[in-house]
Amino acid sequence: xxxxxxxxxxxxxxxxxxxxxxxxxxxxxxxxxxxxxxxxxxxxxxxxxxxxxxxxxxxxxxxxxxxxxxxxxxxxxxxxxxxxxxxxxxxxxxxxxxxxxxxxxxxxxxxxxxxxxxxxxxxxxxxxxxxxxxxxxxxxxxxxxxxxxxxxxxxxxxxxxxxxxxxxxxxxxxxxxxxxxxxxxxxxxxxxxxxxxxxxxxxxxxxxxxxxxxxxxxxxxxxxxxxxxxxxxxxxxxxxxxxxxxxxxxxxxxxxxxxxxxxxxxxxxxxxxxxxxxxxxxxxxxxxxxxxxxxxxxxxxxxxxxxxxxxxxxxxxxxxxxxxxxxxxxxxxxxxxxxxxxxxxxxxxxxxxxxxxxxxxxxxxxxxxxxxxxxxxxxxxxxxxxxxxxxxxxxxxxxxxxxxxxxxxxxxxxxxxxxxxxxxxxxxxxxxxxxxxxxxxxxxxxxxxxxxxxxxxxxxxxxxxxxxxxxxxxxxxxxxxxxxxxxxxxxxxx
Numbered sequence: 293x294x295x296x297x298x299x300x301x302x303x304x305x306x307x308x309x310x311x312x313x314x315x316x317x318x319x320x321x322x323x324x325x326x327x328x329x330x331x332x333x334x335x336x337x338x339x340x341x342x343x344x345x346x347x348x349x350x351x352x353x354x355x356x357x358x359x360x361x362x363x364x365x366x367x368x369x370x371x372x373x374x375x376x377x378x379x380x381x382x383x384x385x386x387x388x389x390x391x392x393x394x395x396x397x398x399x400x401x402x403x404x405x406x407x408x409x410x411x412x413x414x415x416x417x418x419x420x421x422x423x424x425x426x427x428x429x430x431x432x433x434x435x436x437x438x439x440x441x442x443x444x445x446x447x448x449x450x451x452x453x454x455x456x457x458x459x460x461x462x463x464x465x466x467x468x469x470x471x472x473x474x475x476x477x478x479x480x481x482x483x484x485x486x487x488x489x490x491x492x493x494x495x496x497x498x499x500x501x502x503x504x505x506x507x508x509x510x511x512x513x514x515x516x517x518x519x520x521x522x523x524x525x526x527x528x529x530x531x532x533x534x535x536x537x538x539x540x541x542x543x544x545x546x547x548x549x550x551x552x553x554x555x556x557x558x559x560x561x562x563x564x565x566x567x568x569x570x571x572x573x574x575x576x577x578x579x580x581x582x583x584x585x586x587x588x589x590x591x592x593x594x595x596x597x598x599x600x601x602x603x604x605x606x607x608x609x610x611x612x613x614x615x616x617x618x619x620x621x622x623x624x625x626x627x628x629x630x631x632x633x634x635x636x637x638x639x640x641x642x643x644x645x646x647x648x649x650x651x652x653x654x655x656x657x658x659x660x661x662x663x664x665x666x667x668x669x670x671x672x673x674x675x676x677x678x679x680x681x682x683x684x685x686x687x688x689x690x691x692x693x694x695x696x697x698x699x700x701x702x703x704x705x706x707x708x709x710x711x712x713x714x715x716x717x718x719x720x721x722x723x724x725x726x727x728x729x730x731x732x733x734x735x736x737x738x739x740x741x742x743x744x745x746x747x748x749x750x751x752x753x754x755x756x757x758x759x760x761x762x763x764x765x766x767x768x769x770x771x772x773x774x775x776x777x778x779x780x781x782x783x784x785x786x
Contacts, residue, residue: 302319302320302321303317303318303319303328304317304318304319304320304440306440306441306442307439307440307441307442309370309442309444311369311370312331312335312337312369313331313332313335313337314329314330314331314332314335314337314351315329315330315331316328316329316366316369316370316439317329318436318439318440319355320766321355324358324763325358325436325440325763326343326355326356326357326358327341327343327354327355327356327357327358327362327366328353328354328355328356329341329343329353329354329356330348330351330352330353330354331351331352331354332350332351332352333347333351333352335352337365337369338352338354340361340365340368340369341354341356341361341362341365342354342356342357342359342361342362343355343356343357343362344356358432358436360428360432363431363432363435363436366435366439367435367467370439372438372443372444372445372446373435373438373439374467375413375431375434375447375448375449375467375468375469376446376447376448376469377448377469377470377562377563377564378409378411378448378469378470378564378596379409379564379596380596380635380636380637380660381408381409381659382407382408382409382637382659382660382661382662382784383408383409383410383411383448383637383661383662383663384401384405384408384409384410384411384662384663384664384665384780384781384784385411385414385448385450385452385643385662385663385664385665385666386400386410386411386412386414386665386669386777387414387415387419387452387664387665387666387667387669388412388414388415388430388433388434388437388669389415389419389423389666389667389669389670389739389743390669390670390673390743390758390759390762391425391429391430391432391433391437392433392437392673392759392762392763392766392769393437393669393672393673393769393773394412394433394434394436394437394438394440394441394443395437395440395441395766395770396669396672396769396770396771396772396773396774396777397410397412397437397669397773397777398410398412398437398438398441398442398443399441399770399771399773399774400773400774400776400777400778400780400781401777401781403774403778404777404778404781404782404785405781405782405784405785406445407785408781408784408785409446409447409448410447410448411447411448411449411450411470412434412437412438412443412447412448412449413430413431413433413434413435413447413448413449413450413468414430414448414449414450414452414664414666415430415451415452415666416452416453416472416666417451417452417453417454417455417459417463418453418702419452419666419740422739422740422741422743422744423739423740423743423744424743424744426462426466427451427462427463427465427466427468428466428467430449430466431449431466431467431468434447434449448469448470449467449468449469449470450468450470450471450472450566450664451463451468451470451471451472452472452474452568452664452666453472453474453568453571454471454472454473454474454550455473455474455475455476455477456550457550457553460550460553460554460557461557464554464557464558464561464563469562469563469564470563470564470565470566470596471550471554471563471564471565471566472565472566472567472568472599472639473546473547473550473551473565473566473567473568474568474569474571475542475543475544475546475547475550475567475569476543476568476569476571476572477546478542478543478545478546479539479540479542479543479569479572480494480538480539480541480542481539481572481573481574483538483539484535484536484538484539485535485574488531491531491534491535491538492534494538495507495534495537495538495541498537498538498541498542498545499541499542499545502545502546502548502549503541503544503545503548503587503591504590504591510533510537510541511530511533511534514528514532514533514583515528515529515530515533516528516529516530519582519632520632521578521582521625521628521629521631521632521633522628522629522631522632523628524578524624524625524628524629524632526578526579526582526629528579532579533583536577536579536580536583537583539574539580540569540576540580540583540584541587543569543584544584544587544588544591547567547588547593548588548591548592548593551565551592551593551594564595564596565593565594565595565596566595566596566597566598566599566637566639566662567584567588567595567597567598567599568598568599568639568641569584569598569599569600569601570599570600570601570602570606570639570641570642571601571641571704572601573601574601575600575601575602575603575622576600576601576602576626578625578626578629580600581598581600581625581626581629582629582633584598585598585629585630585633585634585636586633589633589634595636596636596637597636597637597638597639597662598630598636598637598638598639599638599639599640599641599664600626600638602619602622602623602626603615603618603619603622604618604619605704605706606641606642606643606646606704607642607703607704607705607706607733608642608644608667608703608704608705608733608736608737609644609645609667609668609671609732609733609736610645610729610732610733611645611646611647611648612646612648612649613706616648616649616652619649619652620649620652620656623638623649623652623653623656623657624652624656626638627653627656627657627658627660628656630657630660631658631660635660636660637657637660637661637662638653638657638660638661638662639661639662639664640653640661640662640663640664641664642664642704643663643664643665643780644665644666644667644668644780645668645780647779647780650663650780650783650784651783654783654784661784663780663781663784665777665780667736667737667739668736668776669773670736670739671726671732671735671736672769672772672773672776673758673762673769674688674726674735674758675723675726675772676761676762676765676768676769676772677758677761678716678722678723678725678726679723679768680761680764680765680768681757681761682716682717682722683717684754684757684761685716685722685723686715686716686717686722687754688735688742688754688758689716689722689725689731689734689735690715690716690717691738691741691742691745691753691754692734692735692738692741692742693709693712693714693734695738695741695742696709696734696737696738697709699737699738699740699741700737703737705733705736705737706733707729707730707731707732707733707734708730709730709734711729711730712725712728712730712731712734713725713728713731742754742755742758743755743758
């Protein structure tokens with residue numbers, strides 16, 4: 293690959309590849325990472341790549357930016373860099389709020405579980421808004437990260453927690469292949485728990501046109517029925533069916549509407565969906581899960597994964613809070629229902645650091661599982677910051693404490709400011725805060741405020757410096773991510 297070495301660029305060895313009659317690689321320079329391409333002078337691909345050009349003896353050498361145009365050119369000509377469908381393979385979503393984590397994610401997959409299908413391009417529409425990123429930014433960051441790491445075994449892309457058609461359209465246009473629908477706003481747990489008259493009124497008020505059904509029709513299908521879900525018996529009486537329909541009927545109708553919109557908008561493009569009802573207060577019972585699955589099938593919705601609201605608490609960036617034995621029994625039933633209704637995956641949302649329950653969900657799902665993680669890659673970035681610039685980390689921590697009470701509103705967290713250190717600047721080992729329950733959650737949920745904060749002149753207050761440190765110490769960040777995610781992935785390997 294000698295043609296790729298020019299002007300003393302530091303070529304990342306594993307990125308180098310022969311393709312399109314030439315050579316492609318990623319280099320580290322004083323100005324940051326750059327795409328390096330060597331192509332014959334007559335190659336039509338030259339017109340698709342932007343950057344500084346140099347005529348060599350038998351080729352044209354381009355050193356270009358990590359731009360959207362160049363990312364798109366790579367996906368066209370290096371097809372393994374385009375997201376693919378994951379299907380029902382055991383999989384793991386590895387969210388990346390900074391756009392620099394994929395090389396570390398690749399290292400973790402290679403080390404712990406090469407058979408697990410990775411989803412490198414994953415971010416919720418809510419997180420995109422909070423970090424001022426676009427769907428294109430998320431896809432491009434995964435493209436560059438996979439290229440840098442020399443990953444050529446395919447990866448998925450997950451547009452997470454979509455709630456509206458326009459969000460689907462934006463992510464479809466960017467190239468996402470998986471769409472996670474979140475109908476949580478239509479889950480009606482309050483009326484479902486009410487007295488008989490309240491349940492009856494709520495049942496009548498469901499969007500029956502969208503459900504292509506009627507109250508009488510639904511009750512007739514379930515009342516008095518016994519379902520065998522891979523050895524798990526679920527019995528419906530009229531009250532159980534009515535309360536389950538009230539709680540999840542609106543959500544089912546909303547998912548069906550989103551699915552039809554996506555199917556029409558995608559045309560011939562392949563896609564897959566996951567359904568998520570995890571961000572609600574009350575657990576999804578086994579009977580409710582069965583009703584959701586049965587009704588979605590009746591409406592023609594095809595999905596590869598479902599995230600029920602399991603028992604216990606799934607807080608951000610910390611271990612499971614609850615009775616592990618109760619969770620074991622709960623997930624066993626949900627996994628049986630998934631197997632009996634087409635063999636879709638159970639999806640574990642807020643899955644980071646739930647070490648105490650990984651063995652149970654891995655055992656009961658028998659490979660039909662998706663582990664979804666996101667924010668702890670940001671926390672591992674802060675670990676690198678704490679090690680390389682402790683004073684700067686202390687300023688981030690102080691800012692996060694000030695933002696916590698407002699930023700926690702949309703998250704299930706229980707951290708308390710009075711249980712966490714007030715000042716990281718006085719600590720000998722400030723990185724220890726990342727392992728303390730309350731400080732960890734405080735730092736976790738304030739990511740959006742940290743990454744979008746600006747000073748009085750409108751310049752980024754923290755984001756640029758964080759990325760500068762990660763770019764300066766890419767090995768430290770990759771090592772931290774590998775160490776962190778090997779623990780997550782190992783329980784799920786075949």
